[in-house]
Amino acid sequence: MPPSIPRGVADYFGGPALRRRQLETLLRDLARTWGYGEIIPPIFEYAATFLTELGAQSVETLYRFFDRDGQTLALRPDLTVPAARIVGSKLYDQPLPQRYFYAGPVFRYDEPRAGRQREFWQAGVELMGAGSPDADGEVLALAALALQRVGLDAFRFSLGHLGYFHGLLAELGLDDAAATALQQALDRKSADDVRGLTDAWGLTGRPRDAVLGLLDLFGPQGDGVLARARSLALNNVMREAVDWLVEVEGRLDLYGVKALFDIDLADVRAMNYYTGVTFKAYAPGIGFSVVNGGRYDNLVGEFGPGMPAVGCAFYLDRILLAQTRRQGPPPDPVPDLLILPCPCGDHVRLAQEARDAGLVAAIALGPEDLARYPRRVRCQCDSSLLLETPSGSHTLPVTGWLERLF
Amino acid sequence: MLTIALPKGRMADDALTWLARAGWSPPAAEDARKLVIPSEDGSLAYLMVKPMDVPVFVEQGAADMGIAGLDAVRERAADVYEPMLLPFGHCRLSVAAPADRPDRPLRLEISPRVATKYPRLAEAYFRGRGISAEFIYLNGSVELGPLVDMADLIVDIIQTGSTLRANNLVELREIMSSQGVFIVNRASYRLHAARIQSLLRALRAVLP
Numbered sequence: 001m002p003p004s005i006p007r008g009v010a011d012y013f014g015g016p017a018l019r020r021r022q023l024e025t026l027l028r029d030l031a032r033t034w035g036y037g038e039i040i041p042p043i044f045e046y047a048a049t050f051l052t053e054l055g056a057q058s059v060e061t062l063y064r065f066f067d068r069d070g071q072t073l074a075l076r077p078d079l080t081v082p083a084a085r086i087v088g089s090k091l092y093d094q095p096l097p098q099r100y101f102y103a104g105p106v107f108r109y110d111e112p113r114a115g116r117q118r119e120f121w122q123a124g125v126e127l128m129g130a131g132s133p134d135a136d137g138e139v140l141a142l143a144a145l146a147l148q149r150v151g152l153d154a155f156r157f158s159l160g161h162l163g164y165f166h167g168l169l170a171e172l173g174l175d176d177a178a179a180t181a182l183q184q185a186l187d188r189k190s191a192d193d194v195r196g197l198t199d200a201w202g203l204t205g206r207p208r209d210a211v212l213g214l215l216d217l218f219g220p221q222g223d224g225v226l227a228r229a230r231s232l233a234l235n236n237v238m239r240e241a242v243d244w245l246v247e248v249e250g251r252l253d254l255y256g257v258k259a260l261f262d263i264d265l266a267d268v269r270a271m272n273y274y275t276g277v278t279f280k281a282y283a284p285g286i287g288f289s290v291v292n293g294g295r296y297d298n299l300v301g302e303f304g305p306g307m308p309a310v311g312c313a314f315y316l317d318r319i320l321l322a323q324t325r326r327q328g329p330p331p332d333p334v335p336d337l338l339i340l341p342c343p344c345g346d347h348v349r350l351a352q353e354a355r356d357a358g359l360v361a362a363i364a365l366g367p368e369d370l371a372r373y374p375r376r377v378r379c380q381c382d383s384s385l386l387l388e389t390p391s392g393s394h395t396l397p398v399t400g401w402l403e404r405l406f
Numbered sequence: 407m408l409t410i411a412l413p414k415g416r417m418a419d420d421a422l423t424w425l426a427r428a429g430w431s432p433p434a435a436e437d438a439r440k441l442v443i444p445s446e447d448g449s450l451a452y453l454m455v456k457p458m459d460v461p462v463f464v465e466q467g468a469a470d471m472g473i474a475g476l477d478a479v480r481e482r483a484a485d486v487y488e489p490m491l492l493p494f495g496h497c498r499l500s501v502a503a504p505a506d507r508p509d510r511p512l513r514l515e516i517s518p519r520v521a522t523k524y525p526r527l528a529e530a531y532f533r534g535r536g537i538s539a540e541f542i543y544l545n546g547s548v549e550l551g552p553l554v555d556m557a558d559l560i561v562d563i564i565q566t567g568s569t570l571r572a573n574n575l576v577e578l579r580e581i582m583s584s585q586g587v588f589i590v591n592r593a594s595y596r597l598h599a600a601r602i603q604s605l606l607r608a609l610r611a612v613l614p
Contacts, residue, residue: 154597155597156596156597156599158596188486188487188488189487189488189489189590189595190487190488190489190491191489191490192490192491193488215489218599219599219603220599262596262599264596282592282593282596282597283593283597284593284597285467286467286593287464287465287466287467287468287591287592287593287594288467288485288592288593289592289593
C-alpha cells in the first residue's frame with residue numbers, strides 16, 4: 001500500500017489532535033450552558049438534500065457517490081442543511097424554539113487553502129423557530145463570547161443584513177445577470193466596478209446614490225453607518241433591515257460584546273440560504289473568516305413546515321491555526337506519571353489510584369525514554385515508593401502517596 | 407505594522423511613486439536584495455515579490471495589502487478586496503498567433519497548442535468557446551513558443567505590441583484588459599479598518 005493519503009485530508013496526532021478535541025469540547029460545553037443540545041447528523045446523505053434551490057453548495061463542490069440502489073449520495077458539505085432537514089422533517093412539531101449544537105468534519109471538493117482542507121471541521125449552533133432580533137443577538141453574542149473563551153484576542157466581527165441589498169435590487173428592477181454583476185463588484189469592494197455598472201445602467205438620483213453609497217456602509221458601530229444607511233434607503237425593505245440591525249445592536253450591548261462588531265452592509269456574499277442578518281469573524285494572522293453565520297428563514301421549509309432560523313459555524317481548523325500563530329504549536333501530551341513495574345505487583349494499584357484521582361498515569365512496558373516523563377514512580381515493594389522528579393528523588397509511604405505528590 | 411506587497415520590476419516604481427505622492431512613508435533605503443523593507447517611519451513593511459505572487463501573499467494574509475495587476479489577481483483567482491484601480495500598469499491579456507496564420511476563427515481550431523504564463527485564464531477562455539486546447543505552461547519568453555514550433559498560439563500580456571511584432575506575431579483576441587489594482591486582505595480590511603481606510607483615502611485623493 002502507498003503510505004500517502006489523498007489530497008485534501010490530514011492525519012492528526014499528539015498535541016494538535018488534543019488541541020482540536022479540546023476546542024470542540026470547549027465550544028460544546030459553552031453551547032450546552034446556553035441550552036444548545038447536540039445534534040449528530042450522518043456523514044453522508046442523499047445528494048439531493050444538499051442540492052435544493054437554497055442548498056449550500058454547487059454540485060461541483062460535493063463529494064458524490066452511488067449506493068447499491070443507484071441513489072446519489074454525498075458527503076455533507078456543511079452541517080446547517082442537515083440540521084434544517086432534521087428539524088424540518090422530524091422535530092417540527094416539538095416545542096419551539098429549538099437550540100442545537102453540532103461538531104464534526106465536513107467535505108468540499110475544492111482547492112485546499114489557508115487551514116482548510118477538503119475535509120475540514122466545523123462546530124456550530126442553530127437556533128430554530130425564533131425570528132426575532134433577540135434570537136439573532138443570542139447567536140451573535142454566543143459566537144463572540146466563544147471566540148473570547150477560545151483565547152483569540154483582537155478578533156472582529158462584521159455584521160450585515162441581506163435585506164438591505166435585496167431591497168435595493170427590488171427597487172432597481174435589475175435582471176439576474178445585472179444583479180450578479182453588482183453583487184460581485186460589491187463583494188470585491190471595487191468602487192470602480194460599482195460606478196461602472198451604475199453608469200452602464202444609466203442610474204441617476206437616489207437609486208444611484210444608494211448603489212454608490214453601499215461600499216461606504218462599513219465601519220465600527222457608533223460611526224454613523226446605520227444612520228447613513230437609513231438616509232440612503234429607497235424603500236421599506238431597506239429601512240426594515242436597518243431597524244433590525246439597530247435592534248440587534250441593542251442585544252449585543254446587553255452582552256457587552258457590541259464593540260466587537262463592525263457593520264458592513266456591502267458584504268453580500270453569503271450562502272444562498274441566508275435571508276437576514278449575516279456575520280463573519282476575522283482573527284489576526286488568518287486571512288479568512290473563522291466564523292460564518294446568519295439568518296436563514298426559508299431553509300427549514302425545504303424539508304417540512306417552514307420556520308425562522310439563525311445560526312453560525314466555527315471553522316475549527318482556522319481557529320486552531322490562529323491559536324497556533326499566537327501560542328505556538330501545541331505540546332504533545334505527556335503522562336503526569338510513569339509507573340515502573342515492580343516484582344510485588346503493587347505498581348498496578350499505584351497506577352489505578354493515580355488514574356482514579358484524575359492523573360494521567362502510564363505503566364512502563366519496556367525500555368522507555370524516562371526523560372519524557374516529568375515524574376516517575378518506583379515501587380520499593382516495602383510499603384514505600386521512590387518518586388523521581390526533575391528536582392530530585394523522594395521516598396514516600398505507599399499509603400497516602402497521592403496526597404503528598406503535589 | 408501593516409505589510410504591503412509590491413510587484414518587483416517595472417510596476418514597483420509606479421507604485422512607489424503614487425504611494426509617495428499620497429504621503430505614505432517610503433521604504434527605507436536598504437540592501438536592494440532584501441525582500442522585506444521597513445518604511446522610513448517604521449509604520450509599514452514593504453514586501454517585494456514576483457508580480458504574479460502579490461495576490462497570493464495578500465489572499466493568505468502574509469501581506470495586509472498589495473499592488474498587483476488585475477491579470478495576476480484573476481489568474482491566481484485571489485479572494486481579496488479590490489477597492490481601487492490604479493492609473494498605471496495598463497496592458498491586455500490576449501491570444502496571439504504567427505502573422506502568417508490563415509485568417510480563420512479560433513473556434514475552427516481542433517486542438518491548438520497554446521503557450522502561456524496564464525494557465526487558468528487561458529484555459530477558461532478556450533474552454534468557454536468549446537476549444538480543447540493543449541496548454542504549455544511557460545514561465546517567460548512565451549513568444550518563443552510559435553517560433554520554435556512548440557506552440558500554435560500564445561496567450562500573453564501585451565503592452566505596446568512591439569514584442570509581438572519583433573517576433574512576427576499578431577494579436578487575435580483580447581481576453582481581458584488589465585491595469586494596476588490596490589488589493590486588501592479580507593481579514594485585514596476589518597482588523598485594521600481605520601488605518602487601511604485612511605491610507606486608501608490618502609491614495610484616492612491624489613489619483614487623477
